[in-house]
Amino acid sequence: MENNLSIKKQAAWISLIIGVFMFISKIVAYLITDSTAIYSDAAESVVHVVATAMALYSIYLSAKPADENHLYGHGNIEYFSAGAEGFLIILAAITIIYSSIKDLIFGVETSSLDIGTLIILTASVVNLVLGLFLIKKGKKTNSIILIADGKHVLTDSVTSFGVVFGLIIVLITDIKIFDPIVAIFVAMNILFTGYKLVRESIGGLMHETDKQMLSEIVNKLISIKKDFWIDIHHLRFWKSGERVFIDFHLILPYYFSVKESHLEEEYIESKLLETIPNSGVRIHMDYCKPEVCKYCGYNCDKRTEERKINFEWNEKRFLGDPIYAIPHE
Numbered sequence: 001m002e003n004n005l006s007i008k009k010q011a012a013w014i015s016l017i018i019g020v021f022m023f024i025s026k027i028v029a030y031l032i033t034d035s036t037a038i039y040s041d042a043a044e045s046v047v048h049v050v051a052t053a054m055a056l057y058s059i060y061l062s063a064k065p066a067d068e069n070h071l072y073g074h075g076n077i078e079y080f081s082a083g084a085e086g087f088l089i090i091l092a093a094i095t096i097i098y099s100s101i102k103d104l105i106f107g108v109e110t111s112s113l114d115i116g117t118l119i120i121l122t123a124s125v126v127n128l129v130l131g132l133f134l135i136k137k138g139k140k141t142n143s144i145i146l147i148a149d150g151k152h153v154l155t156d157s158v159t160s161f162g163v164v165f166g167l168i169i170v171l172i173t174d175i176k177i178f179d180p181i182v183a184i185f186v187a188m189n190i191l192f193t194g195y196k197l198v199r200e201s202i203g204g205l206m207h208e209t210d211k212q213m214l215s216e217i218v219n220k221l222i223s224i225k226k227d228f229w230i231d232i233h234h235l236r237f238w239k240s241g242e243r244v245f246i247d248f249h250l251i252l253p254y255y256f257s258v259k260e261s262h263l264e265e266e267y268i269e270s271k272l273l274e275t276i277p278n279s280g281v282r283i284h285m286d287y288c289k290p291e292v293c294k295y296c297g298y299n300c301d302k303r304t305e306e307r308k309i310n311f312e313w314n315e316k317r318f319l320g321d322p323i324y325a326i327p328h329e
Contacts, residue, residue: 051149125157127154138150233321
């Protein structure tokens, strides 16, 4: 975990430093050209710098250990950070659209577009590399902050490439109305990216089910199943930063001692850690009852009747109620 934290901090600092340089270069390009499209690109870079600074703070905060006021740690700050970044992206897009429409109505004068185009092209390539780097590091460390920042930087790169395309058209045709038109199209792309970030952030804060992780948990439990595990139900899990908290109910034979039950919990936790690092597992141990015998295939001399009903271990079974509480024909 410590290594992951170091990687996240390093990546965020790299993003912030490069972001500041990109912003300065785009401001210079705007002052040289007075281009609306370049202005829109510079506005996006302002958001990037502010959002990256927030992301860096969030990384430091999320790494703090749990305390009496935050018993599950500070990991959820990552969702707030990603949501704030998405909101800022949307705000930047609206600002760009407003400025572009104003220039379409009143006209715009540009100059030295060749120099400005070269500066923005260089910035777009740098941001493309940076964005891919951040997403790679984010996936490696399971950090929604770095992934969100990486997507934002890639959006910035797409914005810059779009601006370059528009400026080249203006240079070739000398039709300057293309400048604000391109800026509007670029802003629409930015708007969509911002919406997706906000949507993902809300989903995380509301503990929206991660289907892939659910499948990993279920498949792992099925693969390590023991004969005397009668039923698993009420499976729940949620994420907080790098941590994943998993809990469920497991029915064991009623004559198992506390020690035997505890050993099963330790075994399950160790196996789940192999698939989902940094996971914490809590299992509510239920004891079997006579009415469970008809569902149980364990070779037990305490049973009151033979097994009559077979059932499949799957996601639906694990998420639902105890097997004996479900009507069967």
